[in-house]
Amino acid sequence: MRLSRAYMPGMKERNWGRVLFIASESALNIPVEMVDYGVSKTAMLGLARGLAKLMAGTNVTVNSVLPGPTLSEGVEDMLKAQNPGSTRPVAELAAEFVQKHRPSNILRRMATVDEVANLVAYAASPLSSATTGAALRVDGGTVDTI
Known part of the structure; x- marks a missing residue:
């Protein structure tokens, strides 16, 4: 949150930027052996969504990546x-x-670290210009939703 607060004003001023939170599929699929971890990752999703709304109408996007x-x-x-x-x-x-x-x-x-990195590279690039406020899953289908 503090890094976002520090860097987002400059991104907004330049009208371009990418903020990425590395969360986890555990944000949606809270593991019983690590409830505290899951809750912290769920909080990241809320933070990212809220920050994305703060950047509405700009070319600054804010997303979460959820590795499995x-x-x-x-x-x-x-x-x-x-x-x-x-x-x-x-x-x-x-x-x-x-x-x-x-x-x-x-x-x-x-997943391999390279497979996760591929999604991060996309989300950080100009190619993701219409993707914001999203929870991008690279979880191998672990979260059982469509």
């Missing part, structure tokens, strides 16, 4: 710690995690 399970370095470390001594490939451990903890995931695997 993503095979980042931190997640790899977590999976290895949960499976000490395992010789199974990390991708296999990740797919097993998704099956157990996010069974609604249609891909049946974690």
